[in-house]
Amino acid sequence: MPRQLTSQQVWQAIEKELFAVVGMVTAGHEARTVGILYAVGDHKLYFITDRDTWKVRHIAANPHVSVTIPIAKRVPIMPWMxxxxxxxxxxxxxxxxxxxxxxxxxLKKLLGPMADDSALIAGSCLVEIVPTGEFVTYGVGVRLIEMRDPNKARGRAPVA
Structure with a gap:
């Protein structure tokens, strides 16, 4: 049985990261994924991209997405492991x-010093992702040794 996490625990983990993979479906019903750099605001994920990219076209055609955020795990004294x-x-x-x-x-979170570049902003769009349902986690809030046991490593938490 998956561990019960709180949504606050999961949001704290999400806010510490900056990379995610967004899954979407094209107008031709083909699955696609893209890596993004994101920022969090008001329990939503945001990323900026050029206005005419394929990911914008796919999201405009079908706004239902999936998001996976990988979180690196390392043993400090054995980084090769x-x-x-x-x-x-x-x-x-x-x-x-x-x-x-x-x-x-x-914009500062997403673009850093480029946030003041009006030409960049004019050619870009902001994508806002509002999570729905539940967070499904693996290895969040568990010790490294517990990640070997799927029953201990799996978790769920409500989004809100």
């Missing part, structure tokens, strides 16, 4: 809006 990454996976609904609509602090 291979440890599976922990993961957080969830479903969500994506919304596309102009990058200029984003709050300045969110």
């Amino acid at each position: 291979k440890i599976p990454q922990a993961t957080i996976t969830f479903q969500g609904t994506a919304r596309i809006c102009g990058a200029g609509e984003a709050m300045p602090d969110l």
Whole structure:
């Protein structure tokens, strides 16, 4: 039976990371994934991309996405030892809006010093992902040794 985590525990883990893989379905019903750099605001994930990318077209056609956030695990005194990454996976609904609509602090999180580049902002769009349902986790909040036991490593938490 999966461990019960709190949504707060999972959100804390999500906020510590910056990379995720977003899964989507094309208009032709083909599965696609893309790696993104994200920022968190108000329990939503955000990323910026060019306005005319294929991921924007796919999300516009079908806003239902899945997100997987890998979390690196390492043994500090034995960095060569291979440890599976922990993961957080969830479903969500994506919304596309102009990058200029984003709050300045969110743009700073996403773009750093490039947040003031008006030409970059004008050609970009912001994608907001609102998680739905449950977080499904593996290895979140468990010791490394416990990751070997799927019953101890698996977890679930409500999104809200």
